[in-house]
Amino acid sequence: MYPSDIIHALKESKLIVVEGTLYPLLTRLKNAGILDYRWEESKSGPPRKYYKLTQLGEQFLTELRQTWEELTNAVNRTIKE
């Protein structure tokens, strides 16, 4: 994944507005071993950093998703009642 694509996705879902927020975050996740990156040449500009989830990252994401679903279920149920 390329950062500006991430930005784009986040912007669409109105989670984030400026790109600046992303870079420290990515670096931190990479340092934590959740992300990995590779350099790729670009036709129109400088080489780009493409990020990808590591195995550990996938695992973490699954956990997060699980937690998230539990949370949303709980919240939804609470709201309905």
Added chain:
Amino acid sequence: MNKTVSVNIGGRVFNIEESAFDKLNRYLQTIRSYFEGNESVDEIISDIELRVAELFMERINDQKQVITFSDVDDVITVLGKPEDYIDDDEEVHSSTKRKTGKRVFRDPDNKVLFGVCGGISAYFGWDPIVLRALFALFTIFYGSGIIIYIVLAIIIPKAKTTAEKLQMRGEPVTVDNISKKVSESFDNVQEDIKEFGERNKGTMNSAGDRIGSFISDLFSILGKAIRVILLVFVKILGLALLMAGLAGLVAAIAASFGWHGFMAMHGSDFIGDPSIANILDSTFSSTLQRTLFYMGGVLVYFIPVVAFILLGIRLLFDYKKIPGLVGVVLLILWFAGVGFLTAAGFNSAREFRIETSFTEDVPLELPTSDTLYLDIAQEGSTIYEFRNGFGNNEIYFPDGVTFPGIDSTNIIYMGDVEFTVKMNRRDSLYRLSVTREANGFSQKDAVMHAREAKTVASVEGDSLLIFPYFALEKGALLRNQDVSYELSIPVGKSIHFNPRSESIIYDVPNITNTHDRNMIGKTWYMTAKGLRCKNCPDIDRRLEEMELEEMLKEELERLEENREMMIEEIEEDLERLRDAMEDAKDDELREMRGVVRELENEQRRLQRELEREKRNLQRQIEREFKEFEETFQ
């Protein structure tokens, strides 16, 4: 027309306007400062730079090759303000806190000399004029203001970047604030740049550039070295100030408890308990004066001590928490102290207005023998030693001597007593009188203070014993008291000065003009001319010498007079001769004039005669001519 620079961002070269470059550079620097202390700061920055490069690529094409100010603005909008970079989950680094907090800088926009006062005032939010005035004021104290200023100018860095200027005021460093600040000073800067451009139209060559940069490097190295040296100097200064302050404190504590001989005033000595309280009690008559003086003294003394200690601590330990207001308050208190002292001084000065003295006979049975021995104590007297500011002194207390009407443990002050001698022309007895002096606000007051000086004199056989000090009791006031004895000696009687009496005899008149210290241990008899030494060949010889000297002087004067008279006579003769010469000249002139006049008269007479002769002759000729004509006809 705008100047451009080329920069390498993310491995690509861009031509970018200078102002745009400045903005971008500041932006990146600010972001960097936010992540200061984070180990992956370089990585984050290079990621951002890569993104910037990418965004720039999108903005240039064949028609537009230069990155402009507005391009940079757009990019910053896309990337976000520096504060947006902060990750909420992440703990805020301590360094980030420091960077965003206030710091003291020198303010280059608000300066008179180096902007020290402006910067410090900006830090505290004061009006800089107050601080400047204070510095100017402190210059009075041995130029300490100037020294402190120089030290501060060196240790406080100058606010160079806009971010630093904002930090100086404590405003948050956001891009908005930066650009606001920049546009504020932009007009001025533009002027400066224009001017600089005009001056450097010829453009510098690269060698010149390099030399210039070398020189500026050199100066920055020198500056660093000087800063280090001055830092050491500042530490030493701080230590010295601290030590001085502490020493002052210790001295004050010691003095407040009092020790013997702490004070030595106009040749007299405090004995007993010379504590500050006692000195004050015996100097000032009213509680008001005492309180004013005491408060004034404490303020004037302790404020510099406290200031020294504070400044010392501050310089030594870089402790910057002492608020500047403390200085102002201390200064005001110090001046108040000076005011108190002045008030106490003026108030008590009135009590020294009148100076008076009075003499009375000492009611003592003086010896009737031919020689009186002067001493200050008998052999075997108890000797008390005490210290004063000038070293060790000894007091001879005659055995059993007490000051009349004073408990000896209640004495607060002792002053020197003087003794001298004069001739008694009235009768053939020794007579002793004492003269007391003192100041007061009135004649009566002064006499009262003079009477407070208690003295002791006694007669033992042929000896006159005079205690060398007069004493003031606790409760009496110090008013320049002075005591002197005068012994009248009739012609034919003598006085012997025992060695210890040297401390009291003062200017004893004698016919040999002998100094007091040479009169000691000798007997002196009163002659019709004055005191003369008995059995003193040395002094007698001196007297003969003096007499001879006198004679010679008289002879010399007589000769001088004669000489002057003779000179006068000669001058008179000379004058007379000159007059005579003048007269003679006049006579001769008159004679000659007479001759001339006679000659002129003679000439006129002769002329007249000649005329007459001529006429006679003419008439004769005419007559003869007629006769001749007649005879001829």
